[in-house]
Amino acid sequence: MQGNEACALGAVAAGCRFFAFYPITPAGEIAEKMSQLLPKARGVYIQMEDEIAAIGSVIGASWTGLKAMTATSGPGFSLMQENIGYAVMTETPCVIVDVQRAGPSTGIVSAPMQGDVVQARHGSHGEYEIIALAPSSAQEMFGMTIRAFNLSEQYRTPVIVLADETVAHMREEVIIPEEESLSIINRRIPSSQEEAARGFLSASVAPMPVLGKGFSAHVTGSSHDEYGKREASAPEAIDKIVRTISEKIKAHTAEISEIEKVLLDDAKVALVTYGSCARTAEYVVKQAREKGINVGLLRLKGLWPFPSEAVSKALASIHRVIVLENNLGQILPEIERATAAETKTIFLPPETLATLHRPDYVLQQVMEAVR
Amino acid sequence: MSEAEGHPLAKYLRKGAKSHTHCSGCGNGIVAQSFLRAVDQVGIPMKRIVCVAGIGCSGWIPSPFFDVDTLHVTHGRPIAFATGVKLANPELEVVVFTGDGDCSAIGGNHLIHAARRNIGVKVICVNNMIYGMTGGEVAPTTPRGIRTTTTPFGNLERPFDLSKLVVAAGGTFVARWTTYHVARLVASMKTALNRRGFSFLEVVSQCPVQYGRRIGISEPVEMMRWFQKQSVTIEKSREMSGQELSDKFVIGEFVDVEVPELTQLYAELFEAASRESN
Numbered sequence: 121m122q123g124n125e126a127c128a129l130g131a132v133a134a135g136c137r138f139f140a141f142y143p144i145t146p147a148g149e150i151a152e153k154m155s156q157l158l159p160k161a162r163g164v165y166i167q168m169e170d171e172i173a174a175i176g177s178v179i180g181a182s183w184t185g186l187k188a189m190t191a192t193s194g195p196g197f198s199l200m201q202e203n204i205g206y207a208v209m210t211e212t213p214c215v216i217v218d219v220q221r222a223g224p225s226t227g228i229v230s231a232p233m234q235g236d237v238v239q240a241r242h243g244s245h246g247e248y249e250i251i252a253l254a255p256s257s258a259q260e261m262f263g264m265t266i267r268a269f270n271l272s273e274q275y276r277t278p279v280i281v282l283a284d285e286t287v288a289h290m291r292e293e294v295i296i297p298e299e300e301s302l303s304i305i306n307r308r309i310p311s312s313q314e315e316a317a318r319g320f321l322s323a324s325v326a327p328m329p330v331l332g333k334g335f336s337a338h339v340t341g342s343s344h345d346e347y348g349k350r351e352a353s354a355p356e357a358i359d360k361i362v363r364t365i366s367e368k369i370k371a372h373t374a375e376i377s378e379i380e381k382v383l384l385d386d387a388k389v390a391l392v393t394y395g396s397c398a399r400t401a402e403y404v405v406k407q408a409r410e411k412g413i414n415v416g417l418l419r420l421k422g423l424w425p426f427p428s429e430a431v432s433k434a435l436a437s438i439h440r441v442i443v444l445e446n447n448l449g450q451i452l453p454e455i456e457r458a459t460a461a462e463t464k465t466i467f468l469p470p471e472t473l474a475t476l477h478r479p480d481y482v483l484q485q486v487m488e489a490v491r
Numbered sequence: 492m493s494e495a496e497g498h499p500l501a502k503y504l505r506k507g508a509k510s511h512t513h514c515s516g517c518g519n520g521i522v523a524q525s526f527l528r529a530v531d532q533v534g535i536p537m538k539r540i541v542c543v544a545g546i547g548c549s550g551w552i553p554s555p556f557f558d559v560d561t562l563h564v565t566h567g568r569p570i571a572f573a574t575g576v577k578l579a580n581p582e583l584e585v586v587v588f589t590g591d592g593d594c595s596a597i598g599g600n601h602l603i604h605a606a607r608r609n610i611g612v613k614v615i616c617v618n619n620m621i622y623g624m625t626g627g628e629v630a631p632t633t634p635r636g637i638r639t640t641t642t643p644f645g646n647l648e649r650p651f652d653l654s655k656l657v658v659a660a661g662g663t664f665v666a667r668w669t670t671y672h673v674a675r676l677v678a679s680m681k682t683a684l685n686r687r688g689f690s691f692l693e694v695v696s697q698c699p700v701q702y703g704r705r706i707g708i709s710e711p712v713e714m715m716r717w718f719q720k721q722s723v724t725i726e727k728s729r730e731m732s733g734q735e736l737s738d739k740f741v742i743g744e745f746v747d748v749e750v751p752e753l754t755q756l757y758a759e760l761f762e763a764a765s766r767e768s769n
Contacts, residue, residue: 138575138579160765166574169600169604172571176564177575177578178575180543180573180576183576184575331541331576332539332582337560341565350563
């Protein structure tokens with residue numbers, strides 16, 4: 121099955137019942153699949169007039185109690201940024217799948233690049249934290265989409281699935297588990313008017329006073345207090361918002377942003393990577409090991425919040441770190457920061473951006489690094 | 492709003508919402524009261540209403556004063572958000588409060604597409620022909636020649652006729668009144684609340700501070716008298732030339748037709764899809 125199809129299946133399995141979209145490559149197959157699956161589940165598929173409207177309607181649907189998602193690629197992701205900030209500000213659970221392609225601008229529509237990593241983190245104005253997951257396989261397009269919904273429901277925040285053209289379009293075996301075996305998290309809904317009134321800004325995530333239940337919720341992107349009441353001029357109010365909505369995510373970095381360690385225990389050199397680049401890296405580790413070179417792999421399954429502590433610990437005894445990204449170094453500063461002074465970090469983009477890393481090229485760099 | 496206690500519509504106001512943000516003489520108070528009168532007369536429970544507010548002075552009509560679920564969203568996007576709300580729960584009465592800048596400049600695309608797809612959202616657009624909140628900048632609805640803070644030599648561009656725009660895009664109930672025509676405004680709001688399809692209510696409203704002053708009518712009551720004088724009914728307008736109509740407000744109900752509403756079509760789609768999958 122194709123990665124994009126797996127993503128759609130994961131969304132529906134997670135309970136997604138609203139999907140809004142504006143046509144864009146290479147995310148199209150997600151929409152095609154959703155338009156087939158959702159009506160059968162009495163869910164809404166709607167094609168909106170642009171990506172701004174797509175994310176806007178997703179937020180509206182989420183506030184009305186549905187699990188909601190949109191999918192796009194770089195150009196559409198840029199258009200969504202303002203409303204992603206609104207979702208952060210109003211603590212709205214929703215999932216945004218960004219199938220990254222080569223940019224800037226229209227770029228190359230069907231070439232892989234990881235150019236939206238920093239945009240995912242800081243694309244909307246203002247100060248905030250975001251959750252972004254990076255699938256490396258069609259299987260993870262399924263599983264991480266479910267996880268994205270779970271995290272968004274748990275922390276009441278938008279979650280980005282930062283896929284790329286390669287994982288979206290590659291076809292490989294995907295195992296769809298039995299529905300009963302999936303762990304699905306649903307947002308907490310207030311059980312009383314009193315609880316509903318305090319619908320925002322709790323370190324432990326306030327139950328969501330969804331619309332249409334008689335809660336008389338007041339939801340605003342303006343600065344507000346824990347009752348949703350506008351506090352449009354007090355610096356203390358926005359200070360509290362920024363700290364609370366950031367901390368509710370940062371405090372759980374270790375649970376949210378998982379890492380995968382492959383053969384790191386005896387490694388002198390570690391490849392650090394994420395997304396489709398991890399596929400080349402896995403292959404290179406295998407090849408290098410066959411040559412007797414002690415190479416390991418650290419794969420970031422979640423990019424934001426960046427798991428500094430886990431990365432720092434995992435790479436503590438590594439002499440050389442090679443960071444593979446299909447860009448000019450967007451996650452690199454985070455790795456350098458996490459590995460600090462004692463480790464030398466080498467940055468390794470593909471020889472030509474928007475192509476995959478060639479294994480022989482990476483292997484050559486590994487051999488130079490161990491020399 | 493302690494002064495409002497004892498007012499027959501006070502029960503519709505959010506408890507604890509204090510002083511409002513509108514300038515003295517603003518038409519938003521008239522729009523607010525007209526809407527609450529319509530709700531009261533139609534008898535829709537407030538529990539069933541969701542107000543979606545855009546950015547601009549008009550957004551402050553429901554937010555935070557109406558005691559209903561309120562989504563105060565990003566500039567230009569309330570109709571897009573409202574589309575999601577209505578599709579997610581078609582039982583809700585979803586009402587958008589927007590302004591001429593919010594819904595015809597930055598949000599123009601959402602307006603025409605919502606009308607085209609006939610989503611059962613009711614849009615109340617307060618058209619004051621200017622950007623009031625940000626400082627009196629020219630709007631897509633500002634008549635030609637008007638001097639604003641950003642057209643110090645006079646506006647070069649032609650204004651949008653918002654109601655006509657929505658009629659052309661497929662709106663199924665479209666009406667325009669001014670803040671002077673309160674009784675008819677309330678009547679059209681009631682009609683809109685009783686219709687299933689996409690409804691657009693344009694209310695030409697006075698902004699004495701940012702618009703009235705520029706055109707030499709800074710007294711709110713004078714502006715409303717000016718609305719009265721410059722308004723012509725749709726019927727009368729048919730006998731007038733474009734030149735004669737250039738400085739007039741054409742008022743009335745432009746269209747009132749029943750076309751299948753989008754959430755009804757979805758309900759049918761769900762039935763068909765479940766039959767197909769069985």
